[in-house]
Amino acid sequence: MGEIMLRKMNGRYLVSLLLGLLLVFGIYIQYKVVPIVSEQRKIGTTYMTMNNAFYKIVNAEIEKEVASHGDILYTRDPALSVNKQCEQIQSFIDKKVDAIIINPVDSGSQKITTALKKARKKGIHIIVVDSQLQDSQVADVTVVSDNYRAGVLDAEHMMATVPRADILLLEHKDTLSAVDRIDGFLDTIAEHPQYRIVARRESKGQTEISMPAVHAVIEDGVPFNVVMALNDQSAIGALAAIKEKALSHKIFIYGVDGSPDMKNLLRNTDDITATVAQSPVDMGAKTIQSAYAMLDGQPVEMVITIPVALLDKTNIETVDVEGWQ
Missing domain, CATH: 3.40.50.2300 (Response regulator)
Incomplete structure (x- = not known):
């Protein structure tokens, strides 16, 4: 009787051991194949207003590329308000984003410039799109039409x-x-x-x-x-x-x-x-390409100018x- 019980206990031990090994192996595969949330890159975009189809197209190109990397995109609409855009920049800082893509409500706004400088001090890359900042040194990259x-x-x-x-x-x-x-x-x-x-x-x-x-x-x-x-x-x-x-x-x-x-x-x-x-498709594509190049430590052009054509x-x-x- 005791020998039979011992065999049963040994069998259960082996089953438990095998299940444990399978669990450990599964976790290892999940870690290697699927990036964990903490490794996802985070990018924030804020345009002067989304009441303009141009910016929706720019953002759609960015969104596609971010999704293909399995990363996170936060898109915000300040509705032509400098104060709202500054609040959005601060929220991106709080979320610890890796890059901010901004179309500034006011190119010369000291408030926006100060908020972006704060982001840069946190190691966040700044990409300005479809306009320039008066203080051009704030941006890592500026992407504009001619x-x-x-x-x-x-x-x-x-x-x-x-x-x-x-x-x-x-x-x-x-x-x-x-x-x-x-x-x-x-x-x-x-x-x-x-x-x-x-x-x-x-x-x-x-x-x-x-x-x-x-x-x-x-x-x-x-x-x-x-x-x-x-x-x-x-x-x-x-x-x-x-x-x-x-x-x-x-x-x-x-x-x-x-x-x-x-x-x-x-x-x-x-x-x-x-x-x-002008081409919001090209603008969005070049913007997000520049963002990922910086995040990967690659050199980028400081100013990217996209050609225009009369119709x-x-x-x-x-x-x-x-x-x-």
């Missing part, structure tokens, strides 16, 4: 199309990328007195701000026959105001972005004269009007 060139292209097209012009500018003075576009336009027409700036209005790049701003210009009796808008959203707001006021004379409308809405208007109507296309009636049929480039 914004000055965009303004030049719009101006050159206008000068080849309109013999003389009274021009309404729609601006976003807090953002250096927008300032560069307007500077490129102004520098190109500077030596040509037949092209006059008759009004300048702040739009913050938003349709809902540019539309009433253009309304007010029309109601004030300021004559203009060209609208140069820093982006397509502002240009579309201007178009809406012009349509609502039923202006009878031809107005030439220029934008920057190459958004699907603007490209469709350009292809299917005579309401839009031209837009300069008008002569070439709109050659591009995809339904999506972004």
